[in-house]
Amino acid sequence: MNMSNELENIAKGALTASRVLANLSTETKDAVLKDMAAALLNNKAAILKANKKDIVASGSKPKVFIDRLTLNEARIRQMADALLDVAKLRDPVGELIRGWDTSSGLRIQKVRSPIGVIAIIYESRPNVTADCAGLCLKSGNSVILRGGSESLNSNLAIYKALNSAIQKHGLPGGSINLIKTRERKAVDILLKLDKYIDLVIPRGGEELIRKVVRSSRIPVIKHYKGICHVYVDEWADLNMAEKICFNAKVQRPGVCNAMESMLVHRDVAVRFLPGMLKKFSEAGVEIRGCPLTCKIAKSAKRATEKDYRTEYLDLILSVKVVEDLDEAVAHINNYGSHHSDSIVTDNYDEALKFLKQVDSACVYLNASTRFTDGNQFGMGAEIGISTDKLHARGPMALEELTIYKYMVLGCGQVRQ
Amino acid sequence: MNMSNELENIAKGALTASRVLANLSTETKDAVLKDMAAALLNNKAAILKANKKDIVASGSKPKVFIDRLTLNEARIRQMADALLDVAKLRDPVGELIRGWDTSSGLRIQKVRSPIGVIAIIYESRPNVTADCAGLCLKSGNSVILRGGSESLNSNLAIYKALNSAIQKHGLPGGSINLIKTRERKAVDILLKLDKYIDLVIPRGGEELIRKVVRSSRIPVIKHYKGICHVYVDEWADLNMAEKICFNAKVQRPGVCNAMESMLVHRDVAVRFLPGMLKKFSEAGVEIRGCPLTCKIAKSAKRATEKDYRTEYLDLILSVKVVEDLDEAVAHINNYGSHHSDSIVTDNYDEALKFLKQVDSACVYLNASTRFTDGNQFGMGAEIGISTDKLHARGPMALEELTIYKYMVLGCGQVRQ
Numbered sequence: 124m125n126m127s128n129e130l131e132n133i134a135k136g137a138l139t140a141s142r143v144l145a146n147l148s149t150e151t152k153d154a155v156l157k158d159m160a161a162a163l164l165n166n167k168a169a170i171l172k173a174n175k176k177d178i179v180a181s182g183s184k185p186k187v188f189i190d191r192l193t194l195n196e197a198r199i200r201q202m203a204d205a206l207l208d209v210a211k212l213r214d215p216v217g218e219l220i221r222g223w224d225t226s227s228g229l230r231i232q233k234v235r236s237p238i239g240v241i242a243i244i245y246e247s248r249p250n251v252t253a254d255c256a257g258l259c260l261k262s263g264n265s266v267i268l269r270g271g272s273e274s275l276n277s278n279l280a281i282y283k284a285l286n287s288a289i290q291k292h293g294l295p296g297g298s299i300n301l302i303k304t305r306e307r308k309a310v311d312i313l314l315k316l317d318k319y320i321d322l323v324i325p326r327g328g329e330e331l332i333r334k335v336v337r338s339s340r341i342p343v344i345k346h347y348k349g350i351c352h353v354y355v356d357e358w359a360d361l362n363m364a365e366k367i368c369f370n371a372k373v374q375r376p377g378v379c380n381a382m383e384s385m386l387v388h389r390d391v392a393v394r395f396l397p398g399m400l401k402k403f404s405e406a407g408v409e410i411r412g413c414p415l416t417c418k419i420a421k422s423a424k425r426a427t428e429k430d431y432r433t434e435y436l437d438l439i440l441s442v443k444v445v446e447d448l449d450e451a452v453a454h455i456n457n458y459g460s461h462h463s464d465s466i467v468t469d470n471y472d473e474a475l476k477f478l479k480q481v482d483s484a485c486v487y488l489n490a491s492t493r494f495t496d497g498n499q500f501g502m503g504a505e506i507g508i509s510t511d512k513l514h515a516r517g518p519m520a521l522e523e524l525t526i527y528k529y530m531v532l533g534c535g536q537v538r539q
Numbered sequence: 540m541n542m543s544n545e546l547e548n549i550a551k552g553a554l555t556a557s558r559v560l561a562n563l564s565t566e567t568k569d570a571v572l573k574d575m576a577a578a579l580l581n582n583k584a585a586i587l588k589a590n591k592k593d594i595v596a597s598g599s600k601p602k603v604f605i606d607r608l609t610l611n612e613a614r615i616r617q618m619a620d621a622l623l624d625v626a627k628l629r630d631p632v633g634e635l636i637r638g639w640d641t642s643s644g645l646r647i648q649k650v651r652s653p654i655g656v657i658a659i660i661y662e663s664r665p666n667v668t669a670d671c672a673g674l675c676l677k678s679g680n681s682v683i684l685r686g687g688s689e690s691l692n693s694n695l696a697i698y699k700a701l702n703s704a705i706q707k708h709g710l711p712g713g714s715i716n717l718i719k720t721r722e723r724k725a726v727d728i729l730l731k732l733d734k735y736i737d738l739v740i741p742r743g744g745e746e747l748i749r750k751v752v753r754s755s756r757i758p759v760i761k762h763y764k765g766i767c768h769v770y771v772d773e774w775a776d777l778n779m780a781e782k783i784c785f786n787a788k789v790q791r792p793g794v795c796n797a798m799e800s801m802l803v804h805r806d807v808a809v810r811f812l813p814g815m816l817k818k819f820s821e822a823g824v825e826i827r828g829c830p831l832t833c834k835i836a837k838s839a840k841r842a843t844e845k846d847y848r849t850e851y852l853d854l855i856l857s858v859k860v861v862e863d864l865d866e867a868v869a870h871i872n873n874y875g876s877h878h879s880d881s882i883v884t885d886n887y888d889e890a891l892k893f894l895k896q897v898d899s900a901c902v903y904l905n906a907s908t909r910f911t912d913g914n915q916f917g918m919g920a921e922i923g924i925s926t927d928k929l930h931a932r933g934p935m936a937l938e939e940l941t942i943y944k945y946m947v948l949g950c951g952q953v954r955q
Contacts, residue, residue: 142898225915226917227910231916231917317752322929337756340753343758367951369953375954456558480562482558484945486947487948488946489949489951490948490949491949493953493954499954501641501647512655512942513654513738514942516942516944517944527932528932529902531901531903532903532905533905533906533910534905534906535782535905535906537782537790537907538786538909
């Protein structure tokens with residue numbers, strides 16, 4: 124069988140399975156999730172052995188790559204715990220979102236329902252395999268997983284464990300699917316199967332995501348990048364501003380919700396910047412600033428236009444002194460990535476204006492941008508953060524993996 | 540200036556305008572809508588003159604095409620009235636969808652907000668120009684309109700009228716945009732401008748929509764077709780079933796929510812079909828049936844596999860006798876278009892099973908499928924019916940032209 128046929132069969136099987144998963148009871152889904160967790164622990168040795176193979180084959184890759192790829196006992200336990208956590212979350216399927224009667228006497232019920240078949244394309248992080256399988260199952264969707272080729276052995280071992288729980292409960296074989304070939308062509312073929320697949324979620328770098336968008340006929344939910352700002356307003360509590368900016372930049376610089384650009388109102392720049400930049404300097408943060416910033420901090424480099432559009436994911440920060448709130452908002456809307464942006468201010472009018480006018484998934488008042496996260500938001504999980512403006516925006520968890528259907532109850536109504 | 544640059548400038552202008560429109564008060568938007576309606580009436584003569592030009596140039600087109608293209612005084616008044624109706628609808632922007640506190644003491648508010656820039660690609664129906672401009676304005680979005688080339692003169696005249704209201708209120712020039720070239724290439728260029736445009740809604744035949752999906756990098760909400768079913772269950776009130784099926788097929792056969800396929804439980808087939816098919820025959824409906832149907836109705840043609848997948852949009856109906864509810868559900872999920880499907884039954888268990896298991900945007904119990912419509916649903920308008928399973932499903936109106944943002948209120952929180 125050639126690859127196209129094989130992938131089409133997988134997608135068909137996923138569609139068939141999705142019809143069964145959509146109608147499972149919460150109790151059944153939670154029992155399967157618990158057995159998936161147990162199966163990971165029971166198959167620890169096999170998973171670690173497979174992971175070892177992947178690590179050895181990836182010997183020449185950068186350290187951060189190897190770190191993401193590596194599993195150990197603690198990480199397998201974390202994967203299992205994550206599945207148990209998902210079992211504890213509220214089942215979104217079947218929720219009555221809204222109900223009303225029409226003038227023709229129909230009762231319309233807008234009921235939350237699964238999306239159907241979800242494909243997830245991700246890099247070599249084996250934990251994503253278990254996380255995504257669990258979230259899709261709980262939300263009643265079947266899933267097609269395509270992980271980075273360097274993690275294929277690990278993924279196969281994890282998949283085998285998860286699938287044993289699926290089989291134990293007599294669920295369809297197409298409930299969870301793993302693409303077992305390393306060939307890149309498989310992704311292109313998959314992305315044309317819009318007859319069977321309802322949604323693609325790419326998880327990884329911007330390049331991967333752009334490639335998926337270019338070739339997909341299936342709707343894609345994207346998370347391009349996080350160029351997050353903190354704007355220190357003229358009415359800011361400068362002590363608070365210092366703590367928030369420091370946290371947003373330094374606490375974990377390599378993630379999408381870290382601050383990449385700091386904007387400061389000109390009236391507080393001279394009071395605020397020297398201390399702030401000194402703190403950053405002590406933490407090893409490289410500053411790339413506007414002319415005024417560079418005048419205040421002699422060690423700062425001049426920021427280029429490109430700096431303000433760059434997601435460093437590192438201890439580097441671009442800094443700009445702005446005239447007023449309007450300039451800050453315009454800068455964020457033009458240079459940012461519509462992810463997470465914060466204002467520090469004690470002025471109610473300014474705060475309101477910022478929250479309304481900044482066109483980002485998450486807009487903050489007096490808090491660090493680092494809170495943009497499914498768990499921090501209280502969703503109990505996270506399958507990604509959408510920078511799109513369709514279907515879902517910001518942190519995505521179970522509810523964001525659902526859509527709705529209209530159930531319309533009549534008693535013989537016909538259209539006039 | 541070449542076409543690419545021109546279109547990019549339009550898209551840029553639309554993005555700039557969208558930031559202004561997103562923050563307009565309901566009062567301002569409604570005042571603009573009323574002035575748009577007035578401008579249509581005031582420019583009646585110019586619009587009719589332009590429309591005449593389009594009609595003359597389309598002389599050789601089919602009658603139904605000319606009918607859709609043609610404007611007259613009554614139709615211009617209808618367009619104006621539709622804008623006044625939109626002014627009366629509740630503004631969805633700013634609605635607090637949900638709010639909660641997190642363990643870190645943050646207050647999270649999920650607030651409904653406009654999508655941004657919406658492109659609408661449609662066939663030669665000039666009324667769509669005014670309808671879509673109105674709905675996008677009220678939902679705080681800027682719009683880029685690309686109508687069928689045969690209606691360009693009409694669209695230009697309508698656009699000019701609408702835009703005079705935009706200007707009168709000092710709104711940005713990019714609020715409503717009309718693509719003024721007939722060149723097909725313009726659509727392809729537009730669909731690559733995902734940097735500026737957030738959503739594409741194609742309105743028209745399946746071919747147009749598939750073309751848009753193939754070349755778009757921008758998210759698309761699709762309405763492929765309506766292959767709608769009515770299933771007459773063994774527990775159906777057969778009088779009610781006859782009325783519903785007749786209405787679903789005959790009342791307006793040329794629309795997407797008309798029944799294209801009728802399924803009948805084998806235990807009632809012999810009692811139900813003779814009378815039903817006679818009624819259809821009297822109304823000029825051609826029947827294409829399964830073997831049993833053809834045995835009952837001698838005049839019926841045999842249905843092919845393809846018949847069950849065809850949206851006739853005409854007085855033709857495919858009919859199939861099924862063994863039970865499971866077969867009916869499986870048939871609908873496999874052959875249907877996930878649009879609107881109805882069961883006629885007095886059996887509660889069967890009804891529930893059908894409503895849950897049929898994977899369609901609208902599932903009906905004891906009512907005609909013809910009710911799938913924004914106005915019939917009480918939404919007050921309709922910009923399309925989505926057969927997609929992302930963002931919006933079924934009839935789409937103002938709320939479906941919005942997304943949300945998270946406004947997060949803190950008092951100095953930083954991430955641990």
